Amino acid sequence: MxxxxxxxxxxxxxxxxxxxxxxxxxxxxxxxxxxxxxxxxxxxxxxxxxxxxxxxxxxxxxxxxxxxxxxxxxxxxxxxxxxxxxxxxxxxxxxxxxxxxxxxxxxxxxxxxxxxxxxxxxxxxxxxxxxxxxxxxxxxxxxxxxATDVFPLTAYCEHPDCVEDAFYTYRWYQVKGKECPAPFFDPLIIIGGDRASDDPSQPNYCTRCDQHHHLPGKEYTYLTLMALGEAWVRGDSGRLERELTALRDEPNESLLAQSLEGSLEVCRNTLLVPFLAERALVYLAHERNLLDEAALHSLVGRLNLDRPFLARRLADNGKVLQNSLT
Ligand SMILES: [Zn+2]
Incomplete structure (x- = not known):
């Protein structure tokens, strides 16, 4: 970057x-x-x-x-x-x-x-x-x-149509040749994603100005995803499981897709990012501490989520599990 x-x-x-x-x-x-x-x-x-x-x-x-x-x-x-x-x-x-x-x-x-x-x-x-x-x-x-001194290093926005200064780190995935911004709930740390990659599961990074830094799903994360996680903790398991199933199989049918209606096309491309259900689960379990390990194992088993992907992302973020997912 x-x-x-x-x-x-x-x-x-x-x-x-x-x-x-x-x-x-x-x-x-x-x-x-x-x-x-x-x-x-x-x-x-x-x-x-x-x-x-x-x-x-x-x-x-x-x-x-x-x-x-x-x-x-x-x-x-x-x-x-x-x-x-x-x-x-x-x-x-x-x-x-x-x-x-x-x-x-x-x-x-x-x-x-x-x-x-x-x-x-x-x-x-x-x-x-x-x-x-x-x-x-x-x-x-x-x-x-x-720090006694802070020197901000600015770069040009790396968007091909733009010559503005850039202050923001933009994480995106390349899926079928398309720019797909990482959703807000993407795991905070993903180790190894520092070189340009057309592997849709590996992030790309660049510097972007405010206008070209896209971060879809922020409102969805706070308004919907966290509410579904909290409902799951209270025993209402159905709604979170339905949303994770939609994110896994038919992202266009998910509440995330609904929340992005009317957004820029590039923001809607986030629905093409693979492992959306797994990313949402890492967010709830690790960053929000809403799901304990037993709950995590139970959901991963029932929804047949990708265990190696989840194990890697949890390890990247320093989450230690007593029982391995893989
Ligand atoms: Zn720009």
Missing amino acids: GSGKTEFSARVWRDSQVLLKKNATVVSHTSSGHADRRKVFFVRTFLDEQRFPDYPSDALAYRSGYERLGPNLARIRNSFELEQLIEDHPEAGTWIIDEASFYEERLVYVVRQASEKLGLCFIFPTLVLNFRSDIFNPTARLLLEH
Whole structure:
């Protein structure tokens, strides 16, 4: 996706390489204790492991090229591994932490302490808003709260007819050659969907302006889907099951389709996205906590929903089940 955040990181790296060639007299301006802010370390999440298969493992890859960082690049899983890295590399004064929102909130305080005690400088090239244009998660909120500077990176809207600035992350699926926006209730995190894909079950992302950022089904989610989930909890199972069955077999007959009557054609294309019933169920079970595990198993069995898809999406979002779905 063309937000420009990796280009930004690469520029910091290139600037550091220029500054490292300066005379030793500059050290007093760039150092605190053992750390020299000209020495840059790039930290990437383990979730990205499959993302750059065509580049060397130490490459910082962006749209128009890549930089090789050698030993100054590492992958971590959590804030504890970041603490260890900082301890192992006391000379590094500038730390670029890619996709910092993907880690637990603790990372924000690890960084804050390292910044205060060791004088380290941290840069977080990260998207702050998710595809629903909401703050990505509690970690993103804390990062914004504690940041001393925030530089919004804008890009052009990637819609072919548009030259406006874009601030929003747009998630869409390509089904039979058509642009199909993700429904509002699509799972928050889908791991692995970062490259252009014509596989209708894998999301595509791009940056879009307000006018071309489509998010169908928001009203339906709050007005209808959640009400059906709450009714199910109270023992009225029929209505939720009828809607999930319609989403599975005949999306055009669903209440979702009804709610989209009169919408733009591109918004109605969301009805072509596969696994709509499964996506709705992940939303109710995981994000809204409306269905416990027993209820989830029972519904999946009765409606014969796609178990591998559900298991993958629940795992992506950190939902641990006692009994596997598959
Ligand atoms: Zn646009």
